[in-house]
Amino acid sequence: GAVVSQHPSWVICKSGTSVKIECRSLDFQATTMFWYRQFPKQSLMLMATSNEGSKATYEQGVEKDKFLINHASLTLSTLTVTSAHPEDSSFYICNPTGGLIGKHEQYFGPGTRLTVT
Amino acid sequence: AQKITQTQPGMFVQEKEAVTLDCTYDTSDQSYGLFWYKQPSSGEMIFLIYQGSYDEQNATEGRYSLNFQKARKSANLVISASQLGDSAMYFCAMREGERGYGGAQKLVFGQGTRLTINP
Numbered sequence: 051g052a053v054v055s056q057h058p059s060w061v062i063c064k065s066g067t068s069v070k071i072e073c074r075s076l077d078f079q080a081t082t083m084f085w086y087r088q089f090p091k092q093s094l095m096l097m098a099t100s101n102e103g104s105k106a107t108y109e110q111g112v113e114k115d116k117f118l119i120n121h122a123s124l125t126l127s128t129l130t131v132t133s134a135h136p137e138d139s140s141f142y143i144c145n146p147t148g149g150l151i152g153k154h155e156q157y158f159g160p161g162t163r164l165t166v167t
Numbered sequence: 168a169q170k171i172t173q174t175q176p177g178m179f180v181q182e183k184e185a186v187t188l189d190c191t192y193d194t195s196d197q198s199y200g201l202f203w204y205k206q207p208s209s210g211e212m213i214f215l216i217y218q219g220s221y222d223e224q225n226a227t228e229g230r231y232s233l234n235f236q237k238a239r240k241s242a243n244l245v246i247s248a249s250q251l252g253d254s255a256m257y258f259c260a261m262r263e264g265e266r267g268y269g270g271a272q273k274l275v276f277g278q279g280t281r282l283t284i285n286p
Contacts, residue, residue: 094212
């Protein structure tokens with residue numbers, strides 16, 4: 051399967067600070083990046099979609115000024131949680147796609163567990 | 168509106184038994200894909216199996232098979248000969264629109280089923 055990395059795997063930060071999460075597709079070019087979050091004991095919910103070189107589109111209820119997404123290259127996308135608050139504590143997972151033409155699998159990063167104190 | 172429904176929040180199965188995890192879906196698209204993922208306690212999403220809406224045969228991948236009943240809009244996952252390592256959360260997901268050149272569609276997930284394999 052495709053190799054996707056995410057960094058950091060976990061982070062604890064204080065309320066009001068910003069956290070940057072990186073997602074890399076190591077062996078394919080991701081023209082589209084989906085960012086999901088998963089609250090404890092819940093399912094994955096899509097936050098935003100970004101295409102390489104374009105601005106991200108956000109799902110309803112997700113603040114675009116709070117969750118900054120950069121998808122400047124085909125192998126790297128970043129999600130920055132600005133002015134984090136305890137309610138932002140969640141598991142964030144990236145899903146790079148677009149480079150596996152003809153294949154039906156979709157691969158996810160290993161996730162980043164964010165805890166805001 | 169919720170498009171993927173997993174009605175079993177939790178299941179307990181004896182080791183070596185077969186287990187079926189239920190998944191029903193709702194879509195007006197003719198072209199769609201159905202996925203199953205395993206999520207262990209580490210949180211990573213492990214791809215298990217895929218079924219396209221136009222696939223005539225049920226998908227199989229090792230011990231995993233997908234019981235696809237299009238008319239009933241169900242896509243149940245069957246795990247044969249369960250193992251202790253199968254204990255995890257399992258998510259059913261749907262993607263509307265089969266992948267084509269330049270296309271990328273999001274996945275919509277069900278609520279998941281927590282499977283516990285007992286020794």
